Amino acid sequence: MMSRMSQNNQHIGDMLPAYLNGRLDTASAERVRTHLETCGECRHELVAWEAVSGATQLASASLPAPSPTLMNAVWGKIDEQEKSPAQQKSMQRVAHHLWLVFTRQIPLIHKSI
Amino acid sequence: MSMGMYAQPAPAVDERQITRRIAAGDREALSELYARYQRALFNYLLQLTPDYGLAEEILQDTLVAVWKSAHRFEGRSSLQTWLIGIARRQAHNTLRQHKLPIAGETEMEGLVATEPEPEAFTLASIARDELAEAFRQLAPLHREALVLIFVHELSYQESATILEVPVGTVKSRICNARRALRALLDAPEEARQ
Numbered sequence: 278m279m280s281r282m283s284q285n286n287q288h289i290g291d292m293l294p295a296y297l298n299g300r301l302d303t304a305s306a307e308r309v310r311t312h313l314e315t316c317g318e319c320r321h322e323l324v325a326w327e328a329v330s331g332a333t334q335l336a337s338a339s340l341p342a343p344s345p346t347l348m349n350a351v352w353g354k355i356d357e358q359e360k361s362p363a364q365q366k367s368m369q370r371v372a373h374h375l376w377l378v379f380t381r382q383i384p385l386i387h388k389s390i
Numbered sequence: 391m392s393m394g395m396y397a398q399p400a401p402a403v404d405e406r407q408i409t410r411r412i413a414a415g416d417r418e419a420l421s422e423l424y425a426r427y428q429r430a431l432f433n434y435l436l437q438l439t440p441d442y443g444l445a446e447e448i449l450q451d452t453l454v455a456v457w458k459s460a461h462r463f464e465g466r467s468s469l470q471t472w473l474i475g476i477a478r479r480q481a482h483n484t485l486r487q488h489k490l491p492i493a494g495e496t497e498m499e500g501l502v503a504t505e506p507e508p509e510a511f512t513l514a515s516i517a518r519d520e521l522a523e524a525f526r527q528l529a530p531l532h533r534e535a536l537v538l539i540f541v542h543e544l545s546y547q548e549s550a551t552i553l554e555v556p557v558g559t560v561k562s563r564i565c566n567a568r569r570a571l572r573a574l575l576d577a578p579e580e581a582r583q
Contacts, residue, residue, distance in 0.1 A: 332521030
């Protein structure tokens with residue numbers, strides 16, 4: 278197990294994005310905070326990641342929203358897919374019925390010949 | 391669960407409840423889910439394709455897939471992570487059908503740099519607008535990783551699940567994205583047009 282001292286001496290650059298977005302567990306976040314108190318290099322790293330994070334959020338905020346009628350197209354696709362199996366079953370039932378009618382006519386046709 | 395800049399209260403119990411209602415055929419529930427996650431999903435998809443119409447088509451297919459597979463959501467991940475995973479698979483299917491490039495398929499992943507880099511000082515000194523403009527010019531692969539971490543505020547593990555890569559790859563990808571951002575800012579003005 279790494280001692281607290283050697284952990285504090287180790288740069289924590291790869292933890293900074295997760296530290297910024299608040300997704301580090303409590304112990305890791307505490308380790309980052311402690312390290313930042315004494316490491317100027319990592320503090321500068323944090324500032325750089327803050328800039329990247331801010332730019333990402335700014336660029337994302339200006340993206341357009343989807344069309345307000347988008348859900349209509351979704352329901353259309355869902356209805357089409359849900360209808361299709363039912364229609365297929367219905368067609369199969371009709372075909373089966375016609376086949377039965379046809380096969381029952383065969384003896385009659387045979388007699389009439 | 392955090393939703394980053396799209397943050398809305400979404401306790402885990404609601405997430406299970408809404409997917410159960412969708413699985414039971416409750417259309418109102420799918421509309422509620424759409425209202426809650428539309429911006430987050432559409433933003434994510436626009437990182438994978440700049441084509442607004444295509445992104446809408448993929449979003450539609452994502453919701454159809456959610457309608458059909460809501461019964462499979464077990465709450466092991468957050469609903470947002472599950473939805474973005476579905477959106478990503480739908481996007482890849484559609485991009486393949488249209489013979490368009492897919493982020494990450496020819497990627498060369500580098501090692502994670504844990505030492506401070508010299509560009510750290512200058513990145514922080516550049517105007518936010520200029521950085522945002524450089525972000526828009528990044529490769530989809532890099533934009534996707536940065537958005538998952540800084541906009542959707544996902545953990546490394548959640549991002550790795552969505553991207554179907556190890557956690558180390560997520561870390562190296564966002565470091566590479568930062569380097570690419572730096573390189574874009576270093577490029578002469580005319581080369582960035």
